[in-house]
Amino acid sequence: MNAAPHPILDSIRAIAWSEGSLKLLDQRKLPDEVVWLSFDRCDAVAEAIRDMVVRGAPAIGITAAYGAVLAARDRIRASGKDWHRGFADDLDQLAAARPTAVNLGWAVARLRARAAKLATSEVEEALFAEAQAMHDEDITANRRMGELGAGLIQGPCGVLTHCNTGSLATGGFGTALGVIRTAYGQGCLSQVYADETRPWLQGARLTAWELVQDSIPVTLICDGAAAWLMRTGKVQWVVVGADRIAANGDAANKIGTYNLAIAARYHGVRFMVAAPTSTIDPATPDGGSIPLEERAGEEVTRLGGRSFAPEGVQAWNPVFDVTPAGLIDVIVTERGVVTAPSHKTIQAVLQSQSP
Ligand code: MRU
Numbered sequence: 001m002n003a004a005p006h007p008i009l010d011s012i013r014a015i016a017w018s019e020g021s022l023k024l025l026d027q028r029k030l031p032d033e034v035v036w037l038s039f040d041r042c043d044a045v046a047e048a049i050r051d052m053v054v055r056g057a058p059a060i061g062i063t064a065a066y067g068a069v070l071a072a073r074d075r076i077r078a079s080g081k082d083w084h085r086g087f088a089d090d091l092d093q094l095a096a097a098r099p100t101a102v103n104l105g106w107a108v109a110r111l112r113a114r115a116a117k118l119a120t121s122e123v124e125e126a127l128f129a130e131a132q133a134m135h136d137e138d139i140t141a142n143r144r145m146g147e148l149g150a151g152l153i154q155g156p157c158g159v160l161t162h163c164n165t166g167s168l169a170t171g172g173f174g175t176a177l178g179v180i181r182t183a184y185g186q187g188c189l190s191q192v193y194a195d196e197t198r199p200w201l202q203g204a205r206l207t208a209w210e211l212v213q214d215s216i217p218v219t220l221i222c223d224g225a226a227a228w229l230m231r232t233g234k235v236q237w238v239v240v241g242a243d244r245i246a247a248n249g250d251a252a253n254k255i256g257t258y259n260l261a262i263a264a265r266y267h268g269v270r271f272m273v274a275a276p277t278s279t280i281d282p283a284t285p286d287g288g289s290i291p292l293e294e295r296a297g298e299e300v301t302r303l304g305g306r307s308f309a310p311e312g313v314q315a316w317n318p319v320f321d322v323t324p325a326g327l328i329d330v331i332v333t334e335r336g337v338v339t340a341p342s343h344k345t346i347q348a349v350l351q352s353q354s355p
Pocket of ligand 1: 165169202241253
């Protein structure tokens with residue numbers, strides 16, 4: 001039987017547009033400082049995505065969409081009706097800022113296609129409307145995924161999540177964290193466990209902060225404690241997001257997700273991926289074809305500006321891994337739930353309409 005319902009708190013947003021500029025909550029500074037940065041130029045937006053001022057697959061897609069608005073504005077001011085070439089270069093730069101999350105390329109392609117149909121005088125306003133629509137659609141999709149995913153969770157139970165998939169990683173509300181918010185609101189969750197998510201600490205710095213802000217009880221664990229947590233019987237579900245889901249259901253997500261899927265299967269813990277259909281890439285046949293970002297080894301050897309590894313040590317820092325479809329019990333999208341993901345079931349959800 002489920003416990004009493006709670007109001008679902010959803011107080012955080014990390015992407016905003018005001019007075020003609022893009023504003024981003026600087027996620028590198030959380031939880032110590034809440035700092036907003038303002039962007040007027042597309043190249044600075046691409047740099048902010050690369051440097052992880054903003055991160056999370058849907059959030060970087062939405063940010064790039066607003067970046068395209070800034071690109072169009074600048075190029076038209078500088079070159080009048082000959083803006084197309086410079087604008088195309090700017091969009092290429094945005095799309096290349098991070099390689100794994102397909103939402104980035106998807107968003108840029110959507111803005112590119114929209115711009116191609118417009119007269120110069122219409123471009124800035126129409127692209128802004130498109131970026132805002134994308135932002136709104138993402139929040140709507142997250143709320144729908146929240147309902148569908150929470151509907152699968154029989155409570156009260158414990159849930160483990162990895163990385164940050166909440167309002168900070170999306171337009172708002174979150175993918176996996178949206179499911180967790182909704183399940184908590186329905187009284188199905190007794191406890192949320194968050195992996196700290198080495199090396200960038202998205203779980204400790206961002207997920208824990210977000211849940212504390214929204215009064216959802218969260219217990220932080222070291223990544224290495226996850227299998228043992230499952231062994232104790234304290235969690236019945238692992239709920240994570242994705243950066244790219246291949247056509248066969250293999251899912252790329254934050255490094256360490258694959259470990260969780262293996263441990264979950266061994267311990268009989270159910271494994272859910274929550275992601276909008278914009279994260280599914282039908283052009284990528286399987287996980288082996290997903291480009292996986294590797295970042296500087298310093299992210300592994302240094303923490304808080306201080307090195308804690310010996311001088312001269314080498315570090316390998318792949319920041320995403322791929323969980324094979326066979327280890328995923330269910331993929332929740334805004335268009336429906338895919339149980340036993342495969343090429344066929346993924347195609348079916350892509351062809352279905354949003355309810
Ligand atoms: O490197 P990051 O912080 O951008 O990685 C983010 C993740 O891996 C998230 O789990 C993923 O983007 C899904 S977020 C809704």
